Amino acid sequence: MSNSVDINNMVWSYSRLDAFCKCKYSWFLNYIEHKPQIQNGFSLYGTMVHSILENWAKGVILQHELAEEYFRQYYQCMTLPIPRMGQNDLNPKYFQRGLDYFLNFRGFGEKEIITSEYDFVYSYKGLRWRSIIDLLVKDDQDKVFLIDFKIWADSKTNTYMKEHVRQQYLYCIALWKFLKIVPDSIILEFPVRGDCYIEKFDSKRFHESEDWAFQTLDEISKETEWAPTVDKTFCQCICGYREICEHCPKKEIKEMKNG
Numbered sequence: 551m552s553n554s555v556d557i558n559n560m561v562w563s564y565s566r567l568d569a570f571c572k573c574k575y576s577w578f579l580n581y582i583e584h585k586p587q588i589q590n591g592f593s594l595y596g597t598m599v600h601s602i603l604e605n606w607a608k609g610v611i612l613q614h615e616l617a618e619e620y621f622r623q624y625y626q627c628m629t630l631p632i633p634r635m636g637q638n639d640l641n642p643k644y645f646q647r648g649l650d651y652f653l654n655f656r657g658f659g660e661k662e663i664i665t666s667e668y669d670f671v672y673s674y675k676g677l678r679w680r681s682i683i684d685l686l687v688k689d690d691q692d693k694v695f696l697i698d699f700k701i702w703a704d705s706k707t708n709t710y711m712k713e714h715v716r717q718q719y720l721y722c723i724a725l726w727k728f729l730k731i732v733p734d735s736i737i738l739e740f741p742v743r744g745d746c747y748i749e750k751f752d753s754k755r756f757h758e759s760e761d762w763a764f765q766t767l768d769e770i771s772k773e774t775e776w777a778p779t780v781d782k783t784f785c786q787c788i789c790g791y792r793e794i795c796e797h798c799p800k801k802e803i804k805e806m807k808n809g
């Protein structure tokens with residue numbers, strides 16, 4: 551395998567860079583071979599929750615309609631279950647926590663919505679970029695808060711937070727370029743956990759995120775081997791290539807023995 555990438559011919563985003571860090575082989579299948587991916591229950595759930603919140607932010611769904619809309623969409627959109635993690639069936643938990651979130655949803659206090667699901671495409675340092683912002687709000691003192699909805703419920707480690715706040719710092723490039731805004735804080739909102747993580751905007755962290763992005767781009771431009779990263783849970787339950795990837799560990803099938 552020796553296909554290399556001309557980084558000038560792609561539109562870059564945090565997801566595209568992060569996907570390379572997760573599994574280079576998956577990146578190869580997606581962005582070089584253009585193989586179609588299959589969905590998983592987490593991605594269906596995430597798309598559904600984002601769509602409900604986007605419609606709320608745009609005034610299409612009112613606050614008192616959120617729980618009913620969630621209930622309706624859950625049965626319509628969840629055509630795949632949330633993958634099992636070990637012995638745990640997460641479906642009842644995700645369903646109930648999501649319902650509780652929308653039943654108790656009170657918006658973001660008195661903050662005014664500036665924009666939601668804003669799709670920015672732009673040039674930065676000679677490359678093309680895309681950033682989709684979940685929600686941007688401001689308070690009565692004009693402090694702006696950049697909000698991102700996160701679905702994964704069980705991990706709140708420093709590494710997880712650092713990685714996902716990094717995504718929002720990259721989005722700040724678009725915010726400055728288009729709206730001349732530097733947010734006061736970045737908020738990761740966890741509907742299933744029912745809590746959030748707040749980080750004050752820090753220019754040092756912004757530059758670290760930018761450095762990470764350009765280092766990753768450099769690695770992508772030099773990559774020729776596209777080695778797989780085998781993580782049993784991710785490969786078996788989440789990866790969009792789990793059914794065609796020859797490196798995916800096969801699920802153990804428990805044989806029923808007679809007698």
Ligand code: SF4
Pocket residue numbers: 573574575576778779780781784785786789790791792795796797798
């Ligand atoms: S199944 Fe695993 S090794 Fe294969 S492409 Fe997906 S993440 Fe990579």
